[in-house]
Amino acid sequence: MPDNLVSFKGVSKTFSDGNYTVQALKDISFSMKPGEILGVIGESGSGKSTLAKVLTGLHRVSSGQILYRGEDIVHYKRAQWHQLYTKVQMVFQSAVGSFNPRRKIGPSIEETICLLCLERGNKAKDMVGELLKQVGLKESYRDKYPHELSGGECQRAAIARAMAVHPELLICDEATSALDVSAQAQIIELLLSLRERQNMAILFITHDLPLVSNFTENLIIMHAGEIVERGTTKNILENPQSRYTQALIDAIL
Amino acid sequence: MAPLLQVENLSAGYGGVKIVRDVVFNLHENEVLGIVGESGCGKSTMVKAIARLKGMNTEILSGNIRFKGQDLSTLSKEKRRKIMGEDMAIIFQNPEASLNPSRKIGHQFLETMQNHRGAVRWSEMRDNAAEIFNKIGLDEVDRILDAYPFQLSGGMAQRVAVALAMLLKPKLILADEPTSALDTTVQKQVVEEMLALKKSLNTAMIVISHNMGVVGKMADTIAVMYGGRIVEIGCKEQILNAPAHPYTKALLSAVPKLGAGLPVGLKGRPPHFSCIKEGCGFYDRCIYCTEKCASYNNVACEIRKDHWVLCGRKEIYA
Numbered sequence: 001m002p003d004n005l006v007s008f009k010g011v012s013k014t015f016s017d018g019n020y021t022v023q024a025l026k027d028i029s030f031s032m033k034p035g036e037i038l039g040v041i042g043e044s045g046s047g048k049s050t051l052a053k054v055l056t057g058l059h060r061v062s063s064g065q066i067l068y069r070g071e072d073i074v075h076y077k078r079a080q081w082h083q084l085y086t087k088v089q090m091v092f093q094s095a096v097g098s099f100n101p102r103r104k105i106g107p108s109i110e111e112t113i114c115l116l117c118l119e120r121g122n123k124a125k126d127m128v129g130e131l132l133k134q135v136g137l138k139e140s141y142r143d144k145y146p147h148e149l150s151g152g153e154c155q156r157a158a159i160a161r162a163m164a165v166h167p168e169l170l171i172c173d174e175a176t177s178a179l180d181v182s183a184q185a186q187i188i189e190l191l192l193s194l195r196e197r198q199n200m201a202i203l204f205i206t207h208d209l210p211l212v213s214n215f216t217e218n219l220i221i222m223h224a225g226e227i228v229e230r231g232t233t234k235n236i237l238e239n240p241q242s243r244y245t246q247a248l249i250d251a252i253l
Numbered sequence: 254m255a256p257l258l259q260v261e262n263l264s265a266g267y268g269g270v271k272i273v274r275d276v277v278f279n280l281h282e283n284e285v286l287g288i289v290g291e292s293g294c295g296k297s298t299m300v301k302a303i304a305r306l307k308g309m310n311t312e313i314l315s316g317n318i319r320f321k322g323q324d325l326s327t328l329s330k331e332k333r334r335k336i337m338g339e340d341m342a343i344i345f346q347n348p349e350a351s352l353n354p355s356r357k358i359g360h361q362f363l364e365t366m367q368n369h370r371g372a373v374r375w376s377e378m379r380d381n382a383a384e385i386f387n388k389i390g391l392d393e394v395d396r397i398l399d400a401y402p403f404q405l406s407g408g409m410a411q412r413v414a415v416a417l418a419m420l421l422k423p424k425l426i427l428a429d430e431p432t433s434a435l436d437t438t439v440q441k442q443v444v445e446e447m448l449a450l451k452k453s454l455n456t457a458m459i460v461i462s463h464n465m466g467v468v469g470k471m472a473d474t475i476a477v478m479y480g481g482r483i484v485e486i487g488c489k490e491q492i493l494n495a496p497a498h499p500y501t502k503a504l505l506s507a508v509p510k511l512g513a514g515l516p517v518g519l520k521g522r523p524p525h526f527s528c529i530k531e532g533c534g535f536y537d538r539c540i541y542c543t544e545k546c547a548s549y550n551n552v553a554c555e556i557r558k559d560h561w562v563l564c565g566r567k568e569i570y571a
Contacts, residue, residue, distance in 0.1 A: 043436035043437065043439075150292070180292045181516065182519045185509070185516040208509065211516070214510075214516065215515055251441040
């Protein structure tokens with residue numbers, strides 16, 4: 001068994017509409033160990049979300065390799081991606097947007113359980129109750145629609161859905177950016193306690209450096225599609241090497 | 254000197270639901286008031302009530318809003334229209350929402366000036382715009398005036414929205430999350446530019462932000478809102494360094510700071526406005542709560558000069 005959970009090797013991604021080309025990822029290489037919390041920091045257009053999307057197969061890479069437990073996932077077929085989603089899950093910034101607005105929370109989570117855990121009927125219903133409890137929501141929330149929940153509650157429901165498969169890796173793309181500071185702190189607390197219990201790795205993508213500085217072990221700083229700095233959180237904060245990292249630290253009000 | 258804006262016992266809401274409750278504060282010329290609180294505490298509703306944005310169905314249920322001595326709640330539509338833009342202007346979180354997507358920026362500037370100043374020529378508008386653009390770090394005046402909003406980056410569009418609000422040099426700017434949609438480096442620039450602009454034009458501001466850093470940098474006075482009430486108000490230094498209300502303390506401990514350890518969130522969520530009763534609205538989430546708190550009819554208490562707290566348990570901050 002290889003040591004690394006995820007390795008990016010020289011990954012590039014170019015978007016093009018014929019006359020306009022953007023290189024969203026330029027020769028990205030890094031790796032993540034099982035159970036690690038890695039923070040990815042960057043501003044709009046830095047490529048941080050593209051990074052998450054190529055890792056989950058939502059975009060295909062233009063070149064390079066992405067290894068998951070040593071296996072190259074870049075050329076995966078549909079069924080293989082499906083299999084990967086039982087180990088890798090994602091939580092997005094807009095929790096309300098990640099649920100079907102016309103469906104109650106319970107059935108939405110149940111659908112994931114049916115698809116990925118292959119459980120059905122009462123067993124799946126019981127699992128929904130368990131999952132909601134696990135993220136600190138009452139079981140009665142299964143009968144609510146996404147718009148009836150507050151932002152923080154809806155994000156908890158999205159985390160509950162991601163937890164259905166007991167993922168090895170949870171990717172959070174600006175998962176707390178739309179929340180107020182109090183709800184944000186609650187969600188971080190929840191993610192850390194879930195990680196403790198299930199020993200999952202977390203890839204935490206955000207623009208908020210003060211926030212991630214308090215719970216990640218390692219950081220990647222991205223700018224214009226490139227990794228400008230990488231290292232332990234402590235080293236980066238105490239002794240930033242790149243001018244861009246320094247600018248980010250200086251911009252904290 | 255009489256305050257620029259006097260808000261007296263203001264209650265406001267939508268569709269019969271009371272959201273803002275008995276809010277009292279004064280704002281002087283050149284002063285910046287920061288408003289903080291969780292989502293759903295009535296911050297934006299209060300600002301909308303002051304601006305009398307009828308389109309958003311904000312109703313004033315009781316109380317007065319005096320701006321430069323006149324009562325805004327009884328003004329006619331025409332008079333209110335004269336004040337908005339000329340003496341008072343709003344900046345929203347999302348610049349796309351304050352700019353018309355189908356008209357060039359220059360036309361929107363011209364329209365604003367013509368509405369208040371009559372027949373204004375393009376060249377006159379351009380001079381005015383150039384003066385403000387210069388102060389807020391926008392070069393290329395003509396390129397921007399000739400552009401559509403979608404042709405600008407987010408930071409630039411927000412600067413343009415700020416410039417449009419400042420165009421007629423109003424006495425009061427209402428800014429609802431003015432920098433929350435911007436990147437951190439751009440946010441810092443825009444905050445500094447807004448402050449410089451405010452200084453040179455002597456504008457007063459009300460700034461809503463969930464970012465305590467932004468409020469700390471911009472505000473002279475900070476008001477903390479919970480459940481539609483102002484639960485604590487005082488000068489910036491006191492609110493940030495010596496908060497008195499249990500809610501302010503809890504809110505500040507949820508703010509992430511570089512390398513300062515994990516932020517601590519409050520349990521639960523703010524109350525629904527339809528079920529707020531008299532008495533302390535925060536009692537069910539408060540760690541200092543006693544049995545009496547739910548029924549206390551709280552009266553704001555001045556614990557230091559100009560530092561007011563709305564909490565019945567005086568022993569915790571006295």
